[in-house]
Amino acid sequence: MKANDKRKSTIETGLVRRRLIPHEAMVLSIMLLFASGVMPARGQGTNSAMAIEHFIQGGLYDAQNDPLNAIKEYLQAAQYDSTSSNIYSALAVDYYQMAQRNEALIYAQKAIALDSTTTDANLVLAKCLRDMGRDQEARNIFERVIVLDQDNVEAHFALAQLAEKLKDEEAILRELEAITRLVPRSAEFHFRLAETYQKRGMPNKALIEFQKVLEDYPTSLRARIGMAEIYGQQRQWDKAVLQYREILDLKPNNETGFRQRLGQVFMFLNRWDEAITEFRILLDEDNTTPRVWIDLSNALRRDGQLDEAISVLYDGMKALPQSADLHGGLGVLLLEQNKLDQAALAFQEAISIDEGDTGSWINLSLTYRRQERKDEAISVLENSIKAIPSDPDLKLFLGSIYLEDKEFKKAINEFKEALDMDSRYPKSWISLGYAYMEQGEAKKGVETFEKSVKMLPDNVGLRLNLADIYMNSQQYNQAIAQYQKVISLNRKDTRGWINLSLAYLRQRKYSETENILNQALTLLPRNPDLHLYLGVSYMQRENYPEAGVQFQQVIDLNPRDSRGWVNLGLVHLRQEDYGKCIQIFQDGLTSASDDPELWFYLAYAHTLQKDYDQAIDITEQAVEKFTENHRLRFLLGQSYEQSGQFKKAVSTFEIALEIDPDDP
Known part of the structure; x- marks a missing residue:
């Protein structure tokens, strides 16, 4: 057979060999014999005629899925004609089907010796x-098969398997792309290709699959x-929500898990009403x-319904x-509201139920610290360390009090003891350093941080802390080296990219800064940070037009992200375009009113x-909402002063100083 001749004793359909019906087998067998020279010209000897007869009969047995009798016929055919690669190819195929590998190997080699372009034998x-x-030898031959028959699914599949075994990512991708082209309705291969795209940081191609x-x-x-x-990874939250809705409509076995995830996405988006609905x-x-x-x-708490939030926990x-x-969750909520006695009781109850509840031990201690009961x-x-002697977090928290x-x-002694418990616990190294x-x-x-990085070289958190120390001491080259290592460990961790740019x-x-961030955006194109x-x-x-474009992107990705609104407004404020910046800040408050900035x-x-009257009105509303924000109090005091309300200004400045005595 020639390199472009794809006629076979079987027809490949996907990865399954479909046996031919007897008539098809007989016709195809005769055609193959003509092509290979087995079919004799008129008047030729009886050996070739007998070879034809046995070869056709073997094809009929193959069509009936009877390889044992097919082999007998092909062996008879080979006795009459030892020059036909098709006879030996048929033997090789059937012996392999019968798991007689040695015989299959022998006849495949014989067929190839007679005709190196025979696809089945290769x-x-x-x-x-x-x-x-x-x-590696197998891989080379499978690749030879692809040269002979570029649409041979079985060879592509085998090459994909070998590529996985040999960890050849490029070959895996290439073969899976070929298979999905040849078997377009095979969901499994589309899934495998999608997973491969994801591993290689090609999420958009995975989405297509x-x-x-x-x-x-x-x-x-x-x-x-x-x-x-x-x-979710791309922060295309609206599309993620749509998919979770579709998933829930399909009634999956883990419906609870998916609904919980949907509720958490709504929480992340500050869409409290929808989150509350899902959790209910x-x-x-x-x-x-x-x-x-x-x-x-x-x-409920994030939605401002504090009483209802507490009521739910009691229920x-x-x-x-x-x-x-x-009980621990109730304690946290009460602690946030500065109801310290009630919080302490809740944490004590949690500990009495589960002595191994590390979080409640720590929160009870924190409550006492707030009450100055050191x-x-x-x-x-x-006591918690006696109850849970192997938990380094308890040692670390005790050390933090000291x-x-x-x-x-x-x-330092507590932090060292925490390290003795687990020398591979990053938080202990960070606390000690x-x-x-x-x-x-x-x-x-x-030196402590450097030692920790040597012990845990792949820990991103330790490297980030070491880099921050270098940067704070203006050792920029050392900091840059650590941030680059962080990126090499996890290219999708924005902390490495952002800190390197900083x-x-x-x-x-500025050019280096912007090049780094633009490079990061090619990997994480929808990341607001x-x-x-x-x-x-x-x-x-002072490239205000480009700055405005980037801050608008932050808003477009998540209108509830107040950072976009604040900075976009500042772009216009710095250009003294007060009308525009006021409009932006007002629009921002409709979407993200919880940011005092x-x-x-x-x-x-x-x-x-x-x-000043408008400024006072806005700031008075703000200080009612953010009672402990000294900057708002100071701005309100300035506005009172500038509008001639000096008594109010003085009392407001005094409150601001009570909130933050260190504010110059």
Whole structure:
């Protein structure tokens, strides 16, 4: 057979060999004999005629899925004609089907010796070599098959398997792309290709593969889950929400998990009402999971419904009276509201239910510290260490109490004991390093971080802390080296990219800063943090149009991200376009009213226009909402002063100083 002759004794359909019906087998066999020279010319001897007869009969047995009798016929044919590669190819195929690899190998080699372009024999030879563990030789032969028949699915599939075994990522991708082209309705291969694209940081191509699956199988949960995960990673939250809705409509087995994830996405987007709805649905279906009660309470709290948030936790404790998590969650909520006595009781109850609840021990100690009951705070932690002697976090928290009181020796001793418990726990290294630095032993602190990085070279957090120390001491080259290592460890971790850009930004190297952030955006094109810092760089060098574009991107990605509104407003404020910046700050407050900075700059912009009455009105609303924000109080005092309300100005400044006595 020639290289472009794709006639075979079987027809390849996907990865399954379909046996021919008898008539097809007979016709195809005769055609093959003509092509190979087995079919005699008129008047030729009887040997060739007998070879034809046995070969055709073998084809009929193959069509009936009877390889044993087919082999007998092919062997008879070979006795009459030892020059036909097709006879030996047929033997090789059937012997391999019968798991008689040695015979299959022999006949495949004989067929190839007679005709190196026979596809079936090359395919059998490659499979035999693969089965014998001779992977590279097998790979070479499979590639030869592809040269002979570029659409041979079985060869592409085998090459994909070998590429996975040999960890050849380029070959895996190439073969999976070929297979999905040849078998377009095979969902499994589209999934495998999508997973490969994801591993190689090509999420958009992965999305295309999932979409191809959905075109043929619109109810595929696996495809929709894959798309939801990618949209989440890309921060395309609206699309992620849509996929989670579709998933829930399909009634998956893990419906609870997906609904909980949808609720968490709504929480991330500050869409409290929708989060509350999802968590209430979960509770209606099953009220025995403490996490759902806590999630609902958190959503209500974030929505400003504090009383309802507490009520939900009490309801949860009625349903699950022995849940330490619910008692601990109530304690956290009460602690945030500065209801310290009630918080302490809640944490004590959680500990009585579960003595191994590390979080409640720590929170009880924190509550006592807030009440300036230092000895009791220490006693709680000492008791917790007796109850849970192997938890380094308890030692670290005890050390932090000593560190707060400048008892460096005791603090360092606790941090060292935490390291003795687990020398591979990054938080212990971080605590010890900063304790040395706070004690004034900067060199020892740096050495501690450097030692930790040597012990845990792949830990991103340790490298980031070491780099921050270098940067704060203006050792920019050392900081840059660490941030570059962080990026090499995890190219999708924005902290490495952002901090690397800041190392250049601090040196006013704007081109380098912007190149780094633009490079990061090619990997993470919808990341608001990257757009934000790119905008900051443009704004620092007074490229206001480009800065505005980047801050608008932050807003477009998430209108509830107040940083975009604040900085976009500042772009116009710096250009003294007060009308525009006021409009932006007002628009921002409709989407993100929980950021005091938006209130501050809106009022400040009015003061720049000498519109003090409007500034006072805005700031008075803000201080009612953010009672402990001294900057708002100070701005309000200035506005009173500038409008001639001196008594109000003085009393407001006094309150601001009470909130933050260190404010110059």
